[in-house]
Amino acid sequence: MSTLAIDKAGPSRKVKYGSMSRDRTWALRWSYFFLVLFAIFFLTPPVYMLITSLKSSAEISAATNPWWVFHPTLSNYVELLTSNQFLRFFWNSAIVSIVVVIVTMLISIPAAFALARMKFWGSATLATGVFLTYLIPDSLLFIPLFKMLGVVQDVTGITLLNRWYVLLFVYPTLTVPFCTWIMIGYFASIPKELDEAALIDGASWLQTLTRIFIPVALPGLIAATIFAFTVSWAQFLYPLVFTTSVDQLVLPVGITTTLIKGDVFNWGQIMTGALLGAAPPLIIYAFLMDYYIAGLTAGATKG
């Protein structure tokens, strides 16, 4: 961000009075100004959620300053974390997201490798096709998907609709195209000589993939993993459509359907649930981010 700002601000400033350091100072000031602005803009909602989650229902509805907690309480947290229902949502979300990430990777990695490296008839068209699939919004897809799964259910006799595991079939329609697409990019950036060297060294295609491509493209794979997890964890429309029974719901739908009763909004618990729901992606992101940067910069400096 700051580099971008320096690049933009640098040449536009008059050199007449200035020096490099003077230009840089101004560029940095502008960078900080906009960064702070963005930070405020994006952090206000979570802060408001945190404040609200620490209030009792009475304080929330009282006409006091909404940006301050006068009588902080953890009752919302205790209630949710001791509620079997909430833990059930959490568990459903976790299992769905983890399995979807695994399924996505199992499909996307070999697909991307094949499309990036094994030149076969129509591979370029297929690669574009994969990306185009991603461009179709889920709001267009859910009705045909619902119909299709209904037919599958009728034909096989296996109950799919209104079961949490139906999401394992549905979410990959969102995650696989995008993950495949970004991994095609990562794989394509690996020099061709590397797989030729592996080929001459005696590696099969599978060994080239597992022993060369996956380790070398690890930052890309992690980026794809983060994406797949975030999409699965935050998905709202599909679980809303495909699951209805309370014990089958995932977190985002569970919170909104059980904590809003008619026109009564249990704001304290909604905010607490949303905050707790945001925690796992945050933790995973923070952990993998370190790994991601380490992967990018390992051995970048000369020894």
Next chain:
Amino acid sequence: MADVALRKVVKRYDDVEAVRGIDLDIADHEFIVLVGPSGCGKSTTLRMIAGLEDISDGDIMIGGDVVNDVPPKDRDIAMVFQNYALYPHMTVAENMSFGLRLKHYPKAEIKARVTEAARLLDITDLIDRKPKQLSGGQRQRVAMGRAIVRNPKVFLFDEPLSNLDAKLRVQMRIEIKKVHQKVRTTTVYVTHDQVEAMTLADRVVVMNKGKIEQIGTPNELYHKPATRFVAGFIGSPAMNFLPCRLEDVGGTLQLRLTDRIAFALPAARAARYNALPRTDKLLLGIRPEHLTEAHAHLGPGIETFDTVLDVTEPMGMETLVYFGLDGTPVCGRVDPNAGAKDGAPMRLAMDLNNMHLLNEETGAVL
């Protein structure tokens, strides 16, 4: 170790013929260099030997067996790439042993081979480093080490020194030569640098437009080029080509360069060229080192002429002089103490004992 043979090998990309029917025999232990300008098909030829490119027509044999449809891993070859192609996530030792590990060699043997190769290439201290922690020259050594540990039948080098700076290139060239003297593996080496080709090769294969122009030892190519292309490609600065014609003057055969410059040919040359039709359009090929300052005592076959120098380039051990003869730019090599100056007149000597005569239309050396 094995010999390699190419029989009428053709490579076509759609309508374009990149390699047009090449025949080449490479003996066991031989160091062959394929040299030529970009796009001449040398890298494609190497990649076909490696099995990285399919052959459109013809046969490639390694150790007497046709390998046209044998995958690279079963050809028992090792290749060193221009950009090293080291596995970035593996240490030097892991890079070198990758092929052996895939083939499930015993650990002790892998270790022994890697240690031996590292010693040979003087990279023992770097064995635990990752490629990114190495300099260009060190990476190239590791790439060679990876080839050596496999103990293959054939080494293939694809412009391995092109990414190195000039000084390191000279150093690594000597290293490669030393390594080959020790391991004696049949080697096919591709480069566009004719100096590399001359210094490394047992035999050089000069390629142009998908065909072999000439195969020969470095000295043969230098002194007896078969075509204008080879004559011009090998040697730096390049050979001069001057339009000329043959004349009979008073029973002797003369070579006329310009209206005022004509030389009597030495007896050996005159006998060789006497049968040529006098009407042919000819080119005199003469290397810069055979155009020197004129000395007081001229040997047989050395003729002098006066010219005005355009530019001089002092190189230290010699000075290159550039001038024009009837509009054709010419380069000569004179002693740095011969007093050559930009724009100054100078008397130069041409050594006709080392001249070449070429047919201007066909490019053949006569």
